[in-house]
Amino acid sequence: MLTITQALVDQIVAHARKDHPDEACGVVAGPAGSDRPERFIPMLNAAMSPTFYEFDSGDLLKLYREMDDRDEEPVVIYHSHTATEAYPSRTDISYANEPGAHYVLVSTADTDGLGDFQFRSYRIVDGEVTEEDVKIVAAY
Structure with a gap:
């Protein structure tokens, strides 16, 4: 379960809406070993695409060095889908290389005309996708 x-959640959704119609992406870091997302880090979608996201390799290297210096790890890796449901694509699954992370997808596709969004979380390990519950709290 992702807590x-x-x-x-509001920051992730706002980033997804801001970058729409392109996919948004980013990380929420937390203390190593805690499984507690704390520090919101929006990233640039280097692909600048409505159907694909890619972290800039230089930005990603800088981020991992920074997290290492702060004794943090990527607790949440998020991105948005702009025209489809919030479920990992084959490409998303193939690029999922953090088995301990929660992979959050936000769909900004307005399928019902109400302006709603989907916020879902998955574990992706060795190509296997498992949806998990999301518990939203006011504070830890």
């Missing part, structure tokens, strides 16, 4: 604060 995450409402403030972080």
Whole structure:
């Protein structure tokens, strides 16, 4: 189960809406070994695409060095889908290389005309996708 604060959910959704129609992407880091997302880190989608996201390799290297210096790890890796449901694509699955991370997908596709969004979380290990519950809390 992913436990995450409402403030972080709001930041992730706002980033997804801001970058729409392109996919948004980013990381929420937390203390190593805690499984507690704390620090919101929006990233640039280097692909600048409505159907694909890619972290800039230089930005990603800088981020991992920074997390290492702060004794953090990527607790949540998120991105948005702009025209489809919030479920990992084959490409998403093939690029999932953090077995301990929660992979959050936000769909900004307005399928019902109400402006709603989907916020879902998955574990992706060795190509196997498992959806998990999301518990949104006011604070930890």
